[in-house]
Amino acid sequence: MKSKILITLFITTALLFGYKSNAQLPHASIFVHALYASALDKNSQAAYNGGIGVNGGVTIGTSRTRLVGTIGYTNFFGAGSVPDLHYIPVKLGFRKYLPLTLHKVFLQGDLGAGFLSNKDDDNTSTRFAADIGAGVHLAGFDAAVVFDGINTPHNWSTWVNFELGFNLGF
Numbered sequence: 001m002k003s004k005i006l007i008t009l010f011i012t013t014a015l016l017f018g019y020k021s022n023a024q025l026p027h028a029s030i031f032v033h034a035l036y037a038s039a040l041d042k043n044s045q046a047a048y049n050g051g052i053g054v055n056g057g058v059t060i061g062t063s064r065t066r067l068v069g070t071i072g073y074t075n076f077f078g079a080g081s082v083p084d085l086h087y088i089p090v091k092l093g094f095r096k097y098l099p100l101t102l103h104k105v106f107l108q109g110d111l112g113a114g115f116l117s118n119k120d121d122d123n124t125s126t127r128f129a130a131d132i133g134a135g136v137h138l139a140g141f142d143a144a145v146v147f148d149g150i151n152t153p154h155n156w157s158t159w160v161n162f163e164l165g166f167n168l169g170f
Contacts, residue, residue: 027063031142032056033165037074040147040158044076048085051076055163059095063103066095070110083120087150089113089129097137107134114150127151135163142167 037051055072069092076085093110097103114129128151135144146161 026060027066027169028058028060029066029167029169030056030058031165031167033142033144033163035072035074035146035161035163037076037148037159037161039076040160041156043155044157044159047079047082048076049079051085051087051159053087055089059167061095064097064099066097068093068095068108068110070112078119083118086117086119088115089131089148090115091129091131093131104138105134105136108132108144108146116150131161133161133163137167140166140168 033055035053035055037053039045039048039050051074053072053074055070057068057070059066059068061067070089071091072087072089074087074089076087078084089112091110091112093108093112095106095108098105098107109130109132111128111130114127115124116127117124129149131146131148133144133146135142135146142163142165144161144163146163148159148161150157
């Protein structure tokens, strides 16, 4: 089942983010987003009361397609006796600005590792993490909705992130 999900995600990413080489100067930017996370799956909804965090990274590529590297931190607030969960994702992916939108609307997909720990102990674990989302870039600001997933031992923990922040190009 896990391999089918990975293959489907890889094929979808390849189809959405096909690269066409043009003789253009590279575009690069640095971004920082604040985020609110809301659980989508039943297990995460029962265990956590949402989360807040921040992520940042760099993009480099053409005006339409960019390689993206991100790192972040999210604190998921435990419900009842469940301790808070700390999540640090480190991911690489692609951002594709859609045609006919003046390079303002984008789709983005990322794959990487998620480092998990909880507030009550020193145990950490590393899990496969992936996300896909869409957003808009206007005058140095980004707003995005991103579906984020963490592969846990028994299932996928899935969240929807609402992100808002700066994206400064150079």
